[in-house]
Amino acid sequence: MTDYPSRRHFMAQMVSGAALGALGTLPGAVGAAPAPTSSTGVAAPDDESYWRWVADQFLIRDDVTYLNTGTRGPSPRSVVQAQCNATEAYDTDRLGYARHVQNEVFRERLHEKMAAFLGCDPDEVALTNNTTEGMVFGTFGPDMQPGDEIIYTNHDHASGAQPINLRAARYGVKPVMVDLSDVKFHPPQSPGQLLDAIEAAITPRTRLISFCHMNYTDGCVLPTKQICAMARDKGILTLVDGAHPPGMIELDLHDLGCDMYAGAGHKFLLASMLTGIFYVRRDVQDRIWPTIYSGPVDGMSMYGTEQAPSSYLDRSKTARKFEIRGSGSYANQASLDAALDFHNAISIQAIEARDRYLAARVREGLREIPGAKVHASDDPALGCALVAFNLRNVATVELNDLLWDRHRIYIRNVTHHEIGWDVNRASLHIMVNANQVDNFIGAVAEIAKERHS
Numbered sequence: 001m002t003d004y005p006s007r008r009h010f011m012a013q014m015v016s017g018a019a020l021g022a023l024g025t026l027p028g029a030v031g032a033a034p035a036p037t038s039s040t041g042v043a044a045p046d047d048e049s050y051w052r053w054v055a056d057q058f059l060i061r062d063d064v065t066y067l068n069t070g071t072r073g074p075s076p077r078s079v080v081q082a083q084c085n086a087t088e089a090y091d092t093d094r095l096g097y098a099r100h101v102q103n104e105v106f107r108e109r110l111h112e113k114m115a116a117f118l119g120c121d122p123d124e125v126a127l128t129n130n131t132t133e134g135m136v137f138g139t140f141g142p143d144m145q146p147g148d149e150i151i152y153t154n155h156d157h158a159s160g161a162q163p164i165n166l167r168a169a170r171y172g173v174k175p176v177m178v179d180l181s182d183v184k185f186h187p188p189q190s191p192g193q194l195l196d197a198i199e200a201a202i203t204p205r206t207r208l209i210s211f212c213h214m215n216y217t218d219g220c221v222l223p224t225k226q227i228c229a230m231a232r233d234k235g236i237l238t239l240v241d242g243a244h245p246p247g248m249i250e251l252d253l254h255d256l257g258c259d260m261y262a263g264a265g266h267k268f269l270l271a272s273m274l275t276g277i278f279y280v281r282r283d284v285q286d287r288i289w290p291t292i293y294s295g296p297v298d299g300m301s302m303y304g305t306e307q308a309p310s311s312y313l314d315r316s317k318t319a320r321k322f323e324i325r326g327s328g329s330y331a332n333q334a335s336l337d338a339a340l341d342f343h344n345a346i347s348i349q350a351i352e353a354r355d356r357y358l359a360a361r362v363r364e365g366l367r368e369i370p371g372a373k374v375h376a377s378d379d380p381a382l383g384c385a386l387v388a389f390n391l392r393n394v395a396t397v398e399l400n401d402l403l404w405d406r407h408r409i410y411i412r413n414v415t416h417h418e419i420g421w422d423v424n425r426a427s428l429h430i431m432v433n434a435n436q437v438d439n440f441i442g443a444v445a446e447i448a449k450e451r452h453s
Contacts, residue, residue, distance in 0.1 A: 054346065065439065067440065068425075068427050069428075071267070075270050076339075104311060117348070118277065119251050119256075120279055126278045126323045128277060129274045130264055134263070135159050137322055138278070150175055151177075151178060151202065151209045152164055154419050160211075161175075191223035198227055211227065211238075211239075213242045214383075219384070237260070239261075244264070246269045250349055253279050253281075260281070290322050290324070361434065361438075362426055369444055371391055372444065373389060373390045386428075391447065394447060399424050402447055409436075411427075
């Protein structure tokens with residue numbers, strides 16, 4: 001009979017290094033967690049010494065300026081180490097690891113930690129593989145009849161829009177697209193413009209409003225709390241695409257008032273790929289069906305017998321039913337756990353303030369460049385860490401290439417010619433320092449001067 005290690009021994013062997021302090025096996029590792037330096041306990045957004053220390057926790061090459069967290073956020077060393085440790089531990093002793101490390105206690109603690117981070121209850125949040133998965137769950141979950149309507153916008157991501165179009169093609173619901181292509185929305189003068197545009201699309205057949213908390217196209221933050229309150233007053237469900245805000249801004253999903261919220265772990269939250277969340281408000285959980293599911297149905301097993309009381313049965317009655325869908329990844333959950341620890345050690349309030357500081361520096365710098373046009377608002381209610389812009393006489397893809405080839409600055413373009421949208425986008429996060437921001441602005445200015453001289 002195999003003598004499996006005790007829980008204490010197994011934890012000591014297999015998960016040392018998963019938290020912030022144990023980073024010693026990766027290149028450039030350091031041995032201490034970030035510690036706020038101000039008397040208030042939160043680092044100031046312009047404390048470059050502190051934020052350089054935070055940036056040093058990442059594995060990014062020294063010659064690279066990484067301005068595309070909106071697509072994929074590189075994980076800090078502690079998160080990479082936690083993922084590697086979990087993979088090694090699992091492959092070394094799967095049974096011991098499942099019994100003593102990533103067991104029910106770990107899972108409950110992870111849900112409690114995530115719920116606290118998001119501003120909800122642990123039984124209202126499921127861990128998913130990405131934002132898309134949550135958007136599919138939210139789109140296909142509510143009962144609807146042919147002819148019922150789902151509202152979305154033409155600045156949504158395809159991961160939110162295409163599930164709606166698929167449900168329409170298969171089941172006869174009607175997609176209703178709100179047109180945000182007008183320049184008056186980029187940026188809008190006030191949140192009320194966006195609220196009015198969505199409210200104008202509502203009819204007696206509207207059953208669901210699906211929209212982005214923050215548009216990936218231009219970084220505009222929609223008046224999510226107001227949209228959700230308006231929808232609830234009319235008896236309409238809301239599904240929010242929150243791919244970017246988790247890890248960028250402080251969230252309180254209860255205060256936001258949405259019915260469903262899908263988010264990513266691999267962007268600003270800095271966890272590994274194939275991590276995400278799907279929140280379902282407790283009051284509507286019995287109205288949202290899972291679409292990938294292998295758990296009890298109406299409390300019954302696959303044999304038609306009553307499912308024995310268990311945490312498995314309990315989860316099937318909450319938002320965590322969306323996790324009952326077959327095998328998952330121990331390593332990805334370990335990375336998500338470590339990413340939450342990393343953010344909590346710094347504080348989401350300090351991170352949001354830093355991201356806003358860097359984004360403001362970018363907006364102000366770009367506006368000083370002849371030929372540059374910024375499509376982002378200075379109003380904190382309308383934006384945060386994504387900055388969309390154009391440079392006259394320079395195609396967006398060309399600008400990406402010039403910045404990378406000359407300076408190893410990594411940005412992206414967001415291009416949808418169907419709605420007349422073609423911009424470059426810079427994403428600011430805590431792996432970026434102020435000198436890199438200034439170098440980015442200088443590089444854009446250099447290219448602008450070449451084209452306009």
